Amino acid sequence: xxxxxxxxxxxxxxxxxxxxxxxxxxxxxxxxxxxxxxxxxxxxxxxxxxxxxxxxxxxxxxxxxxxxxxxxxxxxxxxxxxxxxxxxxxxxxxxxxxxxxxxxxxxxxxxxxxxxxxxxxxxxxxxxxxxxxxxxxxxxxxxxxxxxxxxxxxxxxxxxxxxxxxxxxxxxxxxxxxxxxxxxxxxxxxxxxxxxxxxxxxxxxxxxxxxxxxxxxxxxxxxxxxxxxxxxxxxxxxxxxxxxxxxxxxxxxxxxxxxxxxxxxxxxxxxxxxxxxxxxxxxxxxxxxxxxxxxxxxxxxxxxxxxxxxxxxxxxxxxxxxxxxxxxxxxxxxxxxx
Numbered sequence: 087x088x089x090x091x092x093x094x095x096x097x098x099x100x101x102x103x104x105x106x107x108x109x110x111x112x113x114x115x116x117x118x119x120x121x122x123x124x125x126x127x128x129x130x131x132x133x134x135x136x137x138x139x140x141x142x143x144x145x146x147x148x149x150x151x152x153x154x155x156x157x158x159x160x161x162x163x164x165x166x167x168x169x170x171x172x173x174x175x176x177x178x179x180x181x182x183x184x185x186x187x188x189x190x191x192x193x194x195x196x197x198x199x200x201x202x203x204x205x206x207x208x209x210x211x212x213x214x215x216x217x218x219x220x221x222x223x224x225x226x227x228x229x230x231x232x233x234x235x236x237x238x239x240x241x242x243x244x245x246x247x248x249x250x251x252x253x254x255x256x257x258x259x260x261x262x263x264x265x266x267x268x269x270x271x272x273x274x275x276x277x278x279x280x281x282x283x284x285x286x287x288x289x290x291x292x293x294x295x296x297x298x299x300x301x302x303x304x305x306x307x308x309x310x311x312x313x314x315x316x317x318x319x320x321x322x323x324x325x326x327x328x329x330x331x332x333x334x335x336x337x338x339x340x341x342x343x344x345x346x347x348x349x350x351x352x353x354x355x356x357x358x359x360x361x362x363x364x365x366x367x368x369x370x371x372x373x374x375x376x377x378x379x380x381x382x383x384x385x386x387x388x389x390x391x392x393x394x395x396x397x398x399x400x401x402x403x404x405x406x407x408x409x410x411x412x413x414x415x416x417x418x419x420x421x422x423x424x
Contacts (some may be wrong), residue, residue: 087149087419089132089407092139092179092190093120094235097170099140104273105172109224109249119382120166126403139167139179144186147210148299151188163190163402163409165188166379174199174244176379191410193378201378202244204276206334210352211373216345218373219364221278228347231257237280239313240264242271246377248314253280281364285314286332288346288361289380293413295351298343299391302330328387330394340417342371349376357409360388 097108120136127134130215134334137143137151137370153160160175167173168171177195184195193201200206201207207217208218220234227268240263240302250412252263268364285306306312314326319382346361360380363371379422382403408418 087132087136087224089127089164089165090135090137090147090160090161091120091124091127091408092137093166094121094138094139094168094170094179095139099138099142101141103171106175107171108175109271119348119386122384122399123164123166123382123403124186126400127407129400130404130407132407139165139182140170141177143182147186148186153187157187157248157251159187159414160187160410161188162414163188164407164409165190165192167245168379174202177201189410189414191357191406193354193356193359197356200248200353201278201355201359201376203245204241204375206354207376208278208373210350214348214352216348216352216373217371219278219281221276223274224260224264224266224277225274227261227275228266231277234277235279238277239280240267240275240277242267243274243276245271245273251313253313277385278407280313281366282312283367284332284334284336284365285374286342286363286365287391288342288363288372289358290346290350290355290361292409293337293356293357296345296347299388300331300394301334301339301342302389302391303329303334303386305329311400325385328390330390336393338365338369339372345371349373353378358406 124134124136137146137381165179166178169178176198180190181195183190200210205223208221212218222229222231222234235256237253237255239251240254242249254260254263264275271403285304286304291297291299304314307326340361343385348361349361355376355378358380360377362374364374367369379385382389384399389399411419
């Protein structure tokens with residue numbers, strides 16, 4: 087089967103440099119997953135093209151996977167694109183593919199947009215009775231904090247990978263923390279109560295029937311700052327180890343699974359996603375956010391969980407492809423060549 091792996095590494099394929107750019111994260115940039123996904127799909131017997139999710143994408147796809155005589159799809163996209171610039175960047179490639187009639191893996195424009203905006207996510211799940219830390223949205227840092235309790239976590243409203251995340255211990259630090267987010271990311275800041283406790287990720291795979299992969303805990307050890315910042319994710323000396331399966335009692339594990347499935351559905355996710363929690367000292371879980379396109383690098387929480395469940399990178403990537411193909415066509419990917 088023809089599979090195009092779409093990513094955003096090159097940011098030059100635009101008509102104009104205009105609108106909010108995709109932020110350049112601190113060094114070092116993590117090892118990209120696209121090459122591993124390409125190799126995994128090739129191992130699965132597919133004809134694979136790696137391409138950029140830019141203004142030339144549709145022409146590239148039309149050459150690689152031209153429709154049949156009935157104008158039906160002749161291939162599928164494995165979407166790893168995060169966008170180049172502008173509003174709701176992660177929605178851009180899915181929206182292009184929807185318009186062009188090209189099937190693809192992962193969440194659609196709606197799911198990508200809902201989960202990218204952390205406040206929308208929190209409101210959706212709170213409306214359904216699921217717990218999330220108390221929060222405010224701020225532009226200046228001098229707004230009324232209401233009943234928020236310090237310390238608080240300050241982060242951009244619509245970014246991922248823990249970019250711009252800061253822990254603020256007292257009101258006097260809040261103004262500068264919010265200003266940094268607005269200056270660096272050209273968007274408002276989400277200010278939410280910091281939950282002291284354990285951090286657990288729940289990886290999900292599927293659609294109508296959802297598989298909950300083994301839960302993953304971030305082991306912060308004796309670190310003074312027990313947060314998943316950019317540096318703690320991608321700088322080897324700072325990276326906490328991952329415990330999988332997380333050592334939690336069965337009742338709490340069931341609660342986390344149930345909340346994660348409800349969150350997946352509330353946020354219109356598709357195929358695969360990851361829900362992140364903090365568990366306070368009394369055992370109360372709080373949803374932090376949802377990642378509609380979790381990383382597939384070998385050290386990512388999603389991949390750690392998949393390995394614990396018995397997957398290799400190849401079997402996981404091809405399973406995600408099967409899940410997406412079934413969603414569109416009712417069956418798994420046709421038998422691959424050996």
